[in-house]
Amino acid sequence: MDYERYRGELIAHCYRMLGSFHDAEDLAQEAMLRAWKARDSYDGDRASVRTWLYRIATNACLTALAGRARRPLPSGLGAPGDDPGVPLTPAPDIPWLQPFPDARVDQQVRTDLRIALVAAVQFLPPRQRAVLLLRDVLDFSAAEVAGQLDTTVPAVNSALQRARAALTGVGDMDEVTEPDDPRTRAVIDRYARAFAAGDVPALVRLLTDDAILEMPPVPLWLRGSRDYGLFMDRVFRTRGTGWAVKHLTANGQPALAAYAPQPAGGLRLHTLQVFSVTGGRVARNVTFADPAVLGLFDLPREIPSDELRRPR
Numbered sequence: 001m002d003y004e005r006y007r008g009e010l011i012a013h014c015y016r017m018l019g020s021f022h023d024a025e026d027l028a029q030e031a032m033l034r035a036w037k038a039r040d041s042y043d044g045d046r047a048s049v050r051t052w053l054y055r056i057a058t059n060a061c062l063t064a065l066a067g068r069a070r071r072p073l074p075s076g077l078g079a080p081g082d083d084p085g086v087p088l089t090p091a092p093d094i095p096w097l098q099p100f101p102d103a104r105v106d107q108q109v110r111t112d113l114r115i116a117l118v119a120a121v122q123f124l125p126p127r128q129r130a131v132l133l134l135r136d137v138l139d140f141s142a143a144e145v146a147g148q149l150d151t152t153v154p155a156v157n158s159a160l161q162r163a164r165a166a167l168t169g170v171g172d173m174d175e176v177t178e179p180d181d182p183r184t185r186a187v188i189d190r191y192a193r194a195f196a197a198g199d200v201p202a203l204v205r206l207l208t209d210d211a212i213l214e215m216p217p218v219p220l221w222l223r224g225s226r227d228y229g230l231f232m233d234r235v236f237r238t239r240g241t242g243w244a245v246k247h248l249t250a251n252g253q254p255a256l257a258a259y260a261p262q263p264a265g266g267l268r269l270h271t272l273q274v275f276s277v278t279g280g281r282v283a284r285n286v287t288f289a290d291p292a293v294l295g296l297f298d299l300p301r302e303i304p305s306d307e308l309r310r311p312r
Helices: 004-018 021-037 049-065 115-121 126-137 142-148 153-166 182-197 200-205 225-239 291-297
Strands: 207-215 218-223 244-250 253-261 267-278 281-288
Touching: 004 021, 004 049, 004 115, 004 126, 021 049, 021 291, 049 126, 049 142, 115 126, 115 267, 115 281, 126 142, 126 153, 142 153, 182 200, 182 244, 182 253, 182 267, 182 281, 200 207, 200 225, 207 225, 218 225, 244 267, 267 291
Parallel strands: 207 281
Antiparallel strands: 207 218, 244 253, 253 267, 267 281
């Protein structure tokens, strides 16, 4: 049996379950290894290979989640901050949600990886999380999910109803536009140019009124274009202007890798910014600064001063 063809989608599924790309790769590999070892017990009359692999992967994720803290974003920890000038103190003890590096998997498995969705499902109990993802994201039938989780169809339907109710009204899960949408590309292009130029007023004009900025591993988040702009003004006053950016995608959303100018010359990788664009404006910017997270994207750590200076 050809298990390798399913690797990408299993990684995506494990990522939605766990909120960690590192863990998702490990669990998908573990699931494929378990399947290979159990290949003689596979019964094609009871389930397709794909359904069987998802059963193994989902249960591996449920085992991994036992006793493990959920992976939040700063906006999942409490109210927004009210001081854009507060010290930026990382909280390395929190297992932060990681972004998903789109370039590491096939394009067809990148759907429904939106960061708001992944962050929201982390609040669900693990089995509700599994039911929601298997039914609503992957379109398995209630009977298939019942078989995958060794439960009953009524139990699956009940868990799905509770999970859907818990996610009602969660942020930008439905209205976020795709990165290849022409209007979205235009917004991100303008944002990139304004960011590279340190033009805070131009950045603010591209934001929704209640735009969110969050910066794991710092447990601070800000809401509103005013505070967003004040924070960006602080960044450019502290780090200077003359930044460079590189366009990419993460979680099926537009993203920018930001390179900060260095005192001795050249530019150094600073952050990865993942954007949610709604109605032609930036509604959320999740800015990741953890070097381990940046390493997922195979980006150069340093670049010459004249490289990437002009976005696109």
